[in-house]
Amino acid sequence: MYNRFKKKKATAKDNLNVEGAIQKPANKGKYGARSVEYKGLKFDSSMEFNFYIELLSQKEKGEVLEIELQPVFILQEKFRYKNKAIRDIKYKSDFKVTYKDGTIIIFDVKGMPPTPEFKLKWKMVKFLNQDMDFRCIKSVGKKPYTWETLKI
Secondary structure, three states: OOOOOOOEEOOHHHOOOOOOOEEOOOOOOOOOOOOEEEOOEEEOOHHHHHHHHHHHHHHHOOOEEEEEEOOEEEEEOOEEEOOEEEOOEEEEOOEEEEEOOOOEEEEEEOOOOOOHHHHHHHHHHHHHOOOOEEEEEEEEOOOOOEEEEOOO
C-alpha cells in the first residue's frame, strides 16, 4: 500500500534540482501547494523554495548580504475590549533581503491570485512601513526562472 505521507526525494520533474531538497505530498491547503524542506528550513511551496535558491546564488556572488526568512510585521497591536483580549494582527512575508548597496526589499512569493485577506494586509503593511520596499512576485515559466512583480 502506498504511504501518501512518506517523504520523497525531489526529482527534476518536481523542479527541485537541488541536493537535499525534499518535497512533501500535496497538503490540504487552499491551493494544494507542496511544501519543501531544505537544510532544516521549510518553505510553503516549491516556487518559494526556488526563489530562495536564486537568492542564495545572488548571495554567493556578493550581490545579497542577508536573507531573512518569514519576517513578521505587526499591523495592529493586541488590546482589550470590554475586558476581552483581542489578538494582534500580523503579516508574515516570505523574505527580507538586504542587498550590498544597503537596499532592503520585502518579498512575498505567490503562485495563485492573492486572497482578499492578503490584499488587505498587504495594503496595511505598506502603509505602516512606507520607508520599505515591498514586492509581491510570481514565477513566469519554468527553469530558468524569471520573476514578475504583481500589481496589488
